[in-house]
Amino acid sequence: MEAGAARLKPAGRRDTLSRRSPAARRADGVFRGGLTALAGLVLVLLAFFFVFLVVKARPALAHQGVLSFVTSNDWNPSKDVFGAWPLLAGTLITSATALVIGVPVAVATALFITEISPPRLRQPLTILVELLAAVPSVVYGLWGVFVLIPKLRGTEQSFSDTLHFLPFIGGNVAGPNYFIAGLLLAIMILPIVSAISREVIATVPAEHKEAALAVGATRWEMIRIAVLPYSRSGITGAALLGLGRAVGETIAVVLVIGNSPVVGKQLFDQGYSLAAVIANEFGEAANDPLHAGALIAAGLLLFILTLAINGVARGLVIRAEGRQGTRLPPPAVTAAALNDPEAATS
């Protein structure tokens, strides 16, 4: 603050109130107008893109029928049949797998860092977990293809054989499959879910926690009765933001899901996803407007899906944070946290 104030030069005569010329006032108006126009540009761009997506997707949707596009289980571009259910199912299966694996680990990490770890370890652990977000998705894909798929195959097969009585498990394990994709997604959503959970947990009033400890609660009991109930909706929001990320992830998934347009019978079968189909088929679709339209429709579906998920998630997180009267910064800022987790939430 001092440093900022030091930059404040004594006002020159031109800047005094009495000397304020119409030109100066006009400069203010222009400045304000320019910035407002920039903000308006965001609005216009998004609206423009949305309309363009709908227009370009329309021929394919009209050809297939909107309902049939979403529910029909037959994706066969060479025959101009575009039932995107296998893709949607793949997106849902892999994202659900990612949530089941990723969210408990992320929340455990957040709780450990905020409530249990020695204060000295907090910052290093936070940075390490957030480093996971610095690895590009294509690198996770590379790692998945050449490390996870070959190394996990045996384990997956014995898991599948032992637990074959469970629904959606059992049978032969394919190399690339839903589970591998889900596992990669779990790793990729972990830093976001963990960061936002940490922010939400940080808003639990110290009085609540101290009250629990004061009546003799152990550390875990304090977490169970004071921290978790208070931050439940915020953590749900964090998980949903992770879901939004998982649903839209493309490159890591396209490399390890197998890209076969069928609904797999089990978790270790090959499949496809909405994002993967766009990345994989847009090249061959370049000269086939109908096929390209179907891919754009898949993109539109993805867009709407993520909008809905993120809308609900933001609502939950903002409400959880709102009790503290602050708005949650995006994961990227949390990553820096302006290098000070307190700064973002205080």
Added chain:
Amino acid sequence: MSTPSSAATLLAPVSGRRRTTDLIMRGLLGLGTVIALIPLVLVIYYLFSRGLKGIGSGFFTTDPTGNFLGDPGGVKSAIIGTLEIVGLASVIAIPLGIGVALYLVEFGKKTVFAQIVRYLVDVMTGVPSIVFGLFVYITLVTTKFGGASFTGYKGSFALALLMLPVVTRSAEVVLGLVPEALREAALALGVPRWKVTLKIVLPTALPGLITGSLLAVARGMGETAPLLFTAATVNGTTYNLGQRMNSLPAQIYADISQPNNDIVNRAWAAALTLVVLILVITLIARVAARRSRVS
């Protein structure tokens, strides 16, 4: 946070069962943290053990040859492409993003229009990167905007769309932290609003703005999906953003599916290069954050 453990001892001692539960749950939470860090360790281990093997002579100085047999070549064109595409994307996204944030903090505040913009920026942070690629693909690539279909600068547009909300949201937080008293003091001296914003608010928030922008750059640098649709891949080096342009993520993606060990090794080496680039930028961002004057 203090632990009033002495208070607990005044009360009845904690029963053995509760103590065990506490220990087990603490252990589980710690275990979760360890599990979270396993993939990081593994990815870094494989990046170095396989990536260093792929960095041979000519890795940084030659272009991919495109041959399936024999010498696959290096990744010179991909490194130059990534730097140029991300550079242009930053030049577009950072001023635009900070401008929008300035509007929201300095002028828009709680007006309906500002709330709508704020909401849309939130929405944009959640849009999958492939959808941004698709936006640019259908508006600029398929329409052969500017004469060519795939070009480097269209890749920059896609990345800029992706980076814009990240820059705006981080900038909004940082600008909001600039003390109101600083603005009021300047305004009271009769300094016009635009000068207050440019000469007082921006310099005060500068380190934070740099941090947010660099993190957005790091994010854009690792993106593959938007570039596949817009800048495509080529072997040769070009400095011209008006042509098809190679990039590290796109090169890695193309190399993964090649049934040739040398090419796969090049993918690992390129991945190591990309991760190191991103980490360097992230590191600079953290150093900038440390110099932050507002907190």
